[in-house]
Amino acid sequence: MSALHYCAECADKYLKSDSDDEPVAEEVGTAITKHLKIDQTADELHRLDQKVCPVCGITFYEFRQSGRLGCPNDYEYFQEELNPLIMSIHGETNHVGRRPARGDDGMLMQQIEVIRLRKEMTEAVEREDYELASRIRDQIKQLEEELQ
């Protein structure tokens, strides 16, 4: 039997969670903050909070507040901060369960590129640069076809 890696207080929160079948996001947020405070000064934490994922635009602060990530790239981009958290939640950092039958390993980079392009397209539309937006849309279509 592996041990529980949460302190009594966090474990208690887990038990009393009022979500359907999992801890509510704010509690994850609290756990993250607690975790970070141990070896981060206020300055360091402030700097960390400003860190922005270039693909989805989420800041570390936003994640810390909501407990929710913005895109698959965050796992890579915030790796240094997330790994200790994942370790403390699961006691492990390696998946050993099911894998996609089609062998999706290696697809992730291309998928993340599509997400990045989607964001660029949205921004182009907001700037009313429709020519660029439609070029990006074609690019997305092409990548999507390669992915299928």
Added chain:
Amino acid sequence: MKPTDFADELGEWLRGDGPESDIVMSSRIRLARNLGDFPFIKKCNDVHKASIESTVCEKVTSHSDLADTVFVKVNDLEELERQFLVERQLISREHSESSGARSVAIDKQEVFSLMINEEDHLRIQVMKSGLDLEKAWERVETIDNALEENIRFAFDSQLGYLTACPTNVGTGMRVSVMLHLPALVMTRQIEKVFRSLEKVNLAVRGLYGEGSQAMGEFYQISNQITLGKSETDLINDVSEIVPVIIGYERKAREYLINESQDDLHDKVSRAIGTLQNAHQISSEETMQLLSKVRLGVNLDLIHDVQLSTVNKLFLRTQPAHLQVLAGKKLSTTDRNVERANYLRRHLNSSQGKSDSGEDLFV
């Protein structure tokens, strides 16, 4: 088809059969999955959400294994209809209350439900009556395989399936078993059981997650971790502990029968007496009393009520169900009166009183 068309049915988890069904209400397994080429929900705009919804809808309806599915656009529903689906555990509270394009696909037997644009793009859920995780997993696996033929999920070779919240990463799987543990509550041993579950990485929550005791001594036990163990091992962790708890509950029931049968019989009889005679009653009190009645039926202290009737009343006396069955919106006070009427009619019918038209509100 409207979601409230399910009202006449009981749904899988209240069927009241399956292994150990005197103590185990239902077994549930859910998987969290995300489309790899879209941001997670938090960073999805309306266009993203709508295209995730239509992509998944198309893949589901075109797959032969998933053909018998009703698609419901949650965003187009009235609040009452959404609450109705929450009470049936077909969608989560979060799914009901969030905004933007979101749907649920439900099979006609209400065994499987697929939430689209919940916390993750996809939440695949399978429920079985009684203790039957093995069958639930078989079904989940079939559905996951069917979806994966056409959808490329966000998957990392080291971390596994990537989810919006790191608490679900890896397998994305939550296994939960809903137990009715009134004797452990009455003998004040329930806290001890919770503490021992905590030590083996299992979480305990109330029926819909709310203040648990108020919800009629129903508890959900589920895995806390999702990464570093295979799906089968995670299922085994729960499967191994549930019979132990069932054993404790049976022992506590035996103890109550042997050591304080008068007390127990009194509690159970007062519960059914109140339900058969009240003229207004809240949903919380109903749950608590039905829980006692359920125990009484299982211990042969009550003879003229069926377990399936108790299960039916659990569901149909909840606020949204009561209003859907009544065919109109009701205030809290009116609901308490309507609920008492409904209970009187259904619990007195076996003695030959007013039993005309099962579901009619006269």
